Amino acid sequence: MKAITLANNGGTENLHFTEIPTPEINEDEVLIRVKAIGINPVDAFARREPAAIGRFVKPAPGEKVVIGWDVSGVVEAAGARVRVCKPGDEVFGMVNFPGHGKAYAEYVAAPAAQLALKPGNISHEEAAASTLAALTAWQALVTYGKVRQGDKVLIHGAGGGVGHYAVQIARHFGAYVIGTGSASKRDFVLRLGANQFIDYTAARFEEVVQDADLVVDSLFGDHIFRSLATVKPGGRVIALLASFTDEKLAGLVREKNVYAHTLGVVSNGRDMEQIAALLQSGELRSHISATYPFTDMAKAHAEIERGKTLGKIVVTLP
Ligand SMILES: NC(=O)c1ccc[n+]([C@@H]2O[C@H](COP(=O)([O-])OP(=O)(O)OC[C@H]3O[C@@H](n4cnc5c(N)ncnc54)[C@H](OP(=O)(O)O)[C@@H]3O)[C@@H](O)[C@H]2O)c1
CATH class of the missing domain: 3.40.50.720 (NAD(P)-binding Rossmann-like Domain)
Structure with a gap:
């Protein structure tokens, strides 16, 4: 699958568009085909600062590092014990935070307990924005x-x-x-x-x-x-x-x-469901000020690092 991997900590030139194996899922996880990724200041922190690798991103030896946590997409496959969603459902959530989310990819393996069903009245971009x-x-x-x-x-x-x-x-x-x-x-x-x-x-x-x-x-x-x-x-x-x-x-x-x-925010499916309910009722809305294609992740990082964001910045996949 296509993914963005981190060569070294530092500038946006370290974000590489590459091919890596599609992740396996365990019985409590779902494989999400990612449609949109939310971008946060911590994404840029993880890219920039060597300390973030030990704190958030814990790659296995030799593993290519994929950063990012916020996704919205379609369930491609679900583990045997997953009850909250099934293949074909649209879901969104913050994956494995504070840990290794691996969101900058075409497919993400995510614990079902960290996700909510995406309300039908909002786009994948609006859903991905409203996670972390x-x-x-x-x-x-x-x-x-x-x-x-x-x-x-x-x-x-x-x-x-x-x-x-x-x-x-x-x-x-x-x-x-x-x-x-x-x-x-x-x-x-x-x-x-x-x-x-x-x-x-x-x-x-x-x-x-x-x-x-x-x-x-x-x-x-x-x-x-x-x-x-x-x-x-x-x-x-x-x-x-x-x-x-x-x-x-x-x-x-x-x-x-x-x-x-x-506060250190943590992944939590019950909280995601509360947010999904407010998005569904229209009491909560995501305001997206900039959307970039996956291939322009570096531009999205440069934008979030300005520290002047209005609402949210989102990256989309085809
Ligand atoms: N502890 C956690 O779990 C956790 C979770 C999420 C985020 N955070 C941290 O919280 C911070 C905010 O996150 P975010 O996602 O909202 O960032 P963001 O999208 O970049 O928004 C930050 C906003 O703050 C405004 N701002 C800058 N200086 C300000 C000041 N002195 N007074 C008031 N507003 C100011 C900026 O624009 P203007 O200057 O134009 O108003 C901008 O709109 C980041 O540092 C992030 O890393 C921590």
Whole structure:
């Protein structure tokens, strides 16, 4: 089958279009003929950083490394114990994260327990987009953030992959949503349903918000201190990148009696089904700002690495 393999960590020139054997499936897996692949910042991280090979991608000795996790496609074959889908069904999901997903290929072997049936009203592109990023938003807001009706929720990077799903999911639960982003994202984020938008290039968000019930922080560095300043005593802060091991930060968390959690998104078919239901009802939509053919994976990587993504970037296969 055709696949994109990684020769070495580094620039996009290390992504090679090549032929490798079609994967075998075990009795709990399905073989998916991939129609679309969602692209995330972690894809570029896995390509670029040698540390990512040990952390996410664990190739067998001599195996050609295939990266990527987000797929939508058609079930070609199903293992003997698979009950949730059968050959011919359309499925989508985040495969084996945080582990070796091997999504940049014509066929992917995926545990059936990590997948959901693709709603018929959305395309493979929209489905592939709404896997890692939508799962992150769901697990941040629902699993750990326990979002409730009437909560004031601050979502950073609200115009990006995770953020644009988070805005819609928080609104679905009846929260009052404040999104941050650069000015170019304002109209988009408000159209998604956010009640307020803060342009981070023009205002310090902690001077605008001081009584948030829940904050989803997706940035590096001191940003998390600023997010903590916006949350009310007893509130919740979910960080996608920052850890709360820093002594000063941990002290502030204790002082404010805040629930603070660093999220590492994990593959989860039950969460995928919740996302599928929202996509089916139209309460959740994927906004795709750029689509590339499989042969242009390098361009998709260059685009996600700009860090300015509007909605999602997707790659398609014939
Ligand atoms: N821990 C986990 O499990 C997990 C899971 C998913 C993602 N992540 C991480 O979370 C981050 C976001 O992921 P993503 O998929 O949403 O990335 P993305 O699609 O690249 O979106 C990031 C968004 O943030 C905006 N942004 C940049 N600087 C900002 C700032 N200072 N304040 C507010 N917004 C800012 C960007 O555009 P503008 O500047 O134009 O607004 C962009 O729209 C990435 O670093 C990713 O690696 C972690």
